[in-house]
Amino acid sequence: MLCLPDETHKARQCDTTRPECRKCRKRGWKCPGYRDLNALRIVDETQKQFTRFSGDKDKEEEEEVPAAGSSKNIIIRQYVPPGARHKSPRGSTAVSSYPSPVSSQASSPNRNRSPPFIYNQSQSPDQIPQCIGTPVGEQVYSYFLSNFVVGTSLRNHGYLDFLFPLLAKNPPGQRDHPLPLAFTATAMIAFAARQKVPDLLPRAEATYLRALEATFKAIGDPARARDNSTLACVTLLTTFEQLRPSRPSYRKAEAFGSHLDGAVALLKMRGQDVFQTAVGRKIFIILRALLVSRSICYATPLEPELYNLTDAFEQEPAQRRFAELSLRAADIRVAIERLLGGWGPSHAAAIEPTREAILAVLHDADALEAEYAEHFRTLPFAWKAMTVRYLRQTDPTIMSGIPYQGRVDAYIDMFICYMLNWARAARLYTRNTSLRCRAWLLGPEVDYRDTADYAASQRGGAEIIEDIVASVPYVFGAARVGGSGQTQATTAVPSGGSYQPPSLAGVFVMWPVFAAASSDFATEAQRTFLKRTLKYISEEIGIGQAAILAGYNLRTPSMPIAYTRMKQFEQLGKPFHGVASGSAARTTMASGLSDIVRTTGSVISSSPSPPPAYHLPRQHMPLRMLLHEQQDLPTPGHKV
Template identity: 75%
Template sequence: MVNTGKPSPGCFACRSRRIKCDTTRPECRKCRKRGWKCPGYRDLNALRIVDETQKQFTRFSGDKEGSEDGPGVSPTKDIIIRQYIPPGERSSPSSATTSSMTGSYPSPVSQAATPSSPKSPLNYESQWSMEIPRCIGTPVGEQVYSYFLSNFVQGTSLRNHGYLDFLFPLLANEPPGKDHPLPLAFSATAMIAFAARQKVPDLLPRAEATYLRALEATFQAIGDPNRARDNSTLACVTLLTTFEQLRPSRPSYQKAEAFGSHLDGAVALLKMRGKDVFQTVVGRKIFLILRSLLVSRSICYATPLEPDLYHLTDEFQQDPAQHRFAELSLRAADLRVGVERLLGGWGLGHAPLPHPPPRESVAALLRDAEAIEADYAAHIANLPIAWKGMTVRCMTHADPAIMGGIAYVGRVDAYIDMFICYILNWARAARLYVQNTAMRCRAWLLGPEGDYREVPEYAATQQLCEAIIADIVASVPYVFGAARASSGYTEGVSPGRYQPPSLAGVFCMWPVFAAASSDFATETQRTFMKRTLKYISEEMGIGQAAILASYNLRSPSMPIAFTRMKQFEQLGKPFHGVAIGAAAGSTMASGLRDIVKTTGTIISSPRPHSLGMPLRVLHEHPDLD
């Protein structure tokens, strides 16, 4: 056996000084007492015990031409390449223990039947040997790649849903060399992920340099008609998009939409290939990820989707429940784009219309929003039991803090795995945006001088949105390990020290942002979700979350205020807001700044209600916003 000892959970400083660390998070008291900045803790999930008796290691030595084998492969030092074994195929007791402790998301809901899905092309884990190939070996260290594989690639759920697990067969077929884009993109993304979470700033310049080389190599591949149709080129674009999500936020590129250019390139490749992308399992897997990213961007930023994406979705065969969610999300994205085109000016890239839109068009958009919400509600109500969350506990003051010290009091909803939680949370976020669109249409139809909060539909919208936000908030503790405390799979593991995979932060940051931006979230909920975004950014190394946490939005009140200002301008009347709004300090669109500059007012959020408030945050700090 390798590494049979128990790894120390202490911070880097205490381990280097060989003293006992108190493992207080986010920084240990001993570092604080000496006036040092605690360097943080390593990811215990990346430290794995591997049984060599099953010959899961392949050793190779670099030859005289080793300098051409990859980005900096040593020609003299042997490199251990670790074979990945899917959780369902691990048979040894030690391997099974490690899998249950670090690789999956066990929960009390696990005993329910998994969602019924017939044998589909996506059940492909046995079609290749998932082995880390030679082409990604670098002297940066195996720990970087082990971290990235355990956090982003291998299966992290009971149904073995790996996020980037299509990389194994692609990298295995890539010849080693400096000019191949896929190994470069993999190395750059692995380094930025490791450096961001493990607090290794010296690795960031190297990751950036490798990223630029990967960009250049990818451009060359796209310019070749044959290579442009290859799955490895599409995988490169997916990895570069992931790099932009993980990239630490800096003033030089502090935009959450920085990854949009890579998504546009992915769309061009998908249009070029058409249904050809479905001929291989790898292509189908990449399509699922890219479609999810494209729809997410469209719903949040009102970015139009290409018609080819709708056609490809119709041709794609997958689990019926997932396919229905995909269809509804595409309709929600269309609705989001439609309201910006019609009412104009609030979404990025949508200029205000010079003339008022036809009243019939706004009414038709409102009917579309109501129809989409009805279809969402019907689909969720008809889901099998395994697709639904279950309230497994109610956390109290006596329970340990989650997410590096954030105290949480309230209900905890668990799911059969993180993948299902991710799909449901994105459906909830889409429903919030659909309700925002419906309320904006009602406010416009009411006219600039009416109060949209007095219409009969407002109370029903408020009740629905409060319930949706409560569900999103109650899922956050599960995503970050709170449900593990009562699970028999985690015996001997301290829940306060559990470090969730970084993929958990990627999966939940956008739904959390959508809920935190809603008018119908209480201030307590909003504070908790802001802290969640900051934790995802600062402790999990997801740079995009820092940008989302910096926004201070309120929807639908801010878009309604902006549209109302334009209505007054078209009528030739001065604009008067109905309440002073402190939330207008930071916005995603410059239009609202004009409102504040001109009038100093916006339409305020509704008064907080006690209904639907599932938690209470302890030790609130006023400087979080």
């Protein structure tokens, strides 16, 4: 890579360090910066550093080695994945690109070998320790930038690339500003989780607490609360909670949610002022996606201000349409939870369900699914998935030894894959809502799975899950295009190293994978693959939130339907087949519902009776107009 030329010097070889090239700094030259963020290539100089420190002098220019300190030191060696434990040629630098069949502009650092790290226990908690040959801080920051900031998209520069202009004003190292603290804490937790450096976790936690305290002070200041850097701090803190390993799930969920609630408060205070800068617009897109995903998954109501901001926000048509549909999907998810409750007594219904209210939610869910299907059908060609190959049993395994058989789809870039997969997850939850409504309307003594609507929903859900499954190999490198133009089933790169997918890939795909793995429409083979994918994201990619998702053993919509039927049986005064009644039934449902559903498939007390007669559907009307109108169910042939 070359630094941009200035008035007195020609373009020079750049060593890709931040915030400026060290070669320029050493010679006293002003470094104008890099040519293009999308063309940034992070070069692995691990072998060079290891060789120089071991005593083998090469022709590389000498660099100052930081002192290790006089107090007790801790030696940390970087984690090396099992598939990458082989010797690479001396002095070689392996650079791998993101597995897009269209673009290979960005890169992910190859981590085959790395020097031991030394950090001094006498250092302050927010200081990143030093390493032999190269400060660990540079490796931590370079890792975070290449995995979360610098993008691989043809449409966007990166995911957290709004940090570049903000950190230029407040670079890492400042102890009184929340943004450098939040950036340092998140970079350290990401590096420690992915590279298996447990001794770095306490320092990341300590820096996180300092960032939290500084952020609270900034929010309390009316002037600073309106600054983009404060909103960026909250975004980084939510990322920290997603990456944080080894913490009880309820505490992690509470902290993650509290940061998002803080982001909502800041967005409400700023209003459309957040759209005045490119940085504010980018932060809004990220926070809106996080808020909507939390609402769809946890049935958390959205603030009305989020709808107003979305209406006022100008965006590319396809992305804007996805945003509008996702907001409606979140509304429907919240509505069904308020009416029928969730998985057990701890998620009870907020209001007594009525036939009119259930019908209103059903019609909204059916209409939303139809609009989702139409939007997918009319997407531009650049948004379409491309089937690049089929993997068979004889092909190599992927993702650290996970076997996969089936279709492999590729996309123009990871961001498009991310948005499509989240839309697919929203469609699965919307279909679950439709089936929950239909099961409630049929009553507890009729098997909802014997209807034509269930068969149609099952076919559509299976197609959605197949699309999600087919995207996973691409996200983690199995759809890469080699030098000959042929797709590769393995994660090997031409230089002989092992491809390391960016950590952001795990963040993007874990929730859609969880939605597909929890669906009744997934096959056992698909469920096994998806569960192993979540485990891989947690253990190899270093995303702590994926470990929580991998531990759940849920089935939707059958499990919430089973709990609803238990309550319906109690209201009818009939025995609940296979489970005790009353409080004992509620305890059993809360603790062992998965076993009941896995054994019986559904919860019924008598043989299924024929479904009632259906009538022609009427035109869809908004939820608010249907609250006091009684309507009939659609025809069995109506596709959900």
